[in-house]
Amino acid sequence: VDGDYRHAGEAALERWQDWKWGLRIHWGLYAMYDSRESWIIRDHKDDTNWLMNYYASYQRFNPTNFNADQWMEIMQRAGMKYFSFTSKHHEGFCLWPTKTLQRGFCKNADGTFTEVTNHFSIAETPFSRDIIGELAKSARAHQLGVSLYYSHIDWHDWDFGWDNQFGCRNFWYDGTFTKKSDDPARWAAFIQKERDQITELLTSYGPIDTLCLDMSWTREAQEDCYGIAKLARQLQPNIMLRNRGIGAYGDYETPERQIPEDPNKVNRPWQVIYPGGNNFSYSQNDTYKPREWVLESLLDTVAKGGNFQVGFGPDPTGAWPTQMIERVSYVGDWLKVNGEAIYATRPYLRYHESKDLRFTRTKDKKFLYVISLKWPGTVLESTLARAKEGSAIRLIGYNHDLKWQQTADKLTIQMPEELQDETKRPCQQAYVFKVESQPWDKVADS
Secondary structure, rough: OOOOOOOOOHHHHHHHHOEEEEEEEEOOHOOOHOOOHHHHHHHHOOOOHHHHHHHHHHHHOOOOOOOOHHHHHHHHHHHOEEEEEEEEOOOOOEEEOOOOOOOEEEEOOOOOOOEEEEEEEEEHHOOOOOOOHHHHHHHHHHOOOOEEEEOOOOOOHHHHHOOOOOEEEEEOOOOOOOOOOOHHHHHHHHHHHHHHHHHHHOOOOOOOOOEEEEEEOHHHHHHHHHHHHHHHHHHHOOOOOOOOOOOOHEEOOEEEOOOOOOOHHOOOEEEEEEOOOOOOOOOOOOOOOHHHHHHHHHHHHHHHEEEEEEEOOOOOOOOOOHHHHHHHHHHHHHHHHHHHHOEEOOOOOEEEEEEOOEEEEEEEEEEEEEEEOOOOOOOEEEEEEEEEEOOOOEEEOOOOOOOOOEEEOOOEEOOOHHHHHHOOOOOOOOOOEEEOOOOHHHHHHO
């Protein structure tokens, strides 16, 4: 990166790493199409009439059930600390009233189309309210962190007339469109439009915790894309930037639909993003992952040193599927008991032992949390944990000290007889044992 560029500061990084658990929200015109986000456009890229219908569908986007406070309350019940929201996906539709202009369509009563110049934003919909503004205001009232997703590419914008590497292209695609083509004003316009939109997002809504950039520009525009990172940093010095499209200028990365097997191979702060169904966005007949999977994925990710965002989308009206609420609330119930083993923790010497044990620790290295994904039976044994002599070990949520023994080889914790009755355990899944650790230098050398 440029010598004068500065990444997000340590305080911003620490705060973000303390949060651990959040919601990834994909929402746009595609919510009306029961599809995999705006990737549905790729399936119809050669069908001009379908595309015109799609790009004119802002005229019927009317999420009358949208309530930012209710969204925040669902997240708080889930124990989430932050969320990421799609301000603009690849389709180009903006969920805030941008002042930038685009060439597009409106659909007439007789089914024909008229070409128009408009903002292609929530302002042109029957709903018309500033969704980003309402979310940001409510998030701060509920003390939740705000992350805005923004796609570098735009399949609707005439100024963005080139293809991209994922098998889809702009509606106004021009195979001769390059930086050196006969239309330098058009080339400059697509770059300026993103600069203007990023400026709007980072100056209109107060402090934004992270800017979750997505996709990338053609190689000819790479330096200009780096300039977007510099602009964002200038506007909000403490913002965390996702690395997509900006490479080393980014502060964090997002393994998608996978949890890294070896966290030591991830070279910057990271956050797993994983859909709770087949897709990140709403689909009426989606197949949702089990609630137990959501919790175990959070535990595995945090033990490895990452954050975890599960992805869901509201329906076209702005309401959340009951399957989503049930799953995240299940995790929230677990966190009400065991949250100290997740929030503001850091990785242990190793993230796991055997198939069923995960570890986290407090920042001061005083306490170790041994998380048994399954009930351990009559005893829990760990060769990695080292309990301080004379200390107490407890199963979080069970207000009695446990019997334990530390030898040179392993820690053995006895399970109380009454807890063999699963109805008397503090939770239904993943049991957390809080261990006061031996001095860190001694543990690290063992």
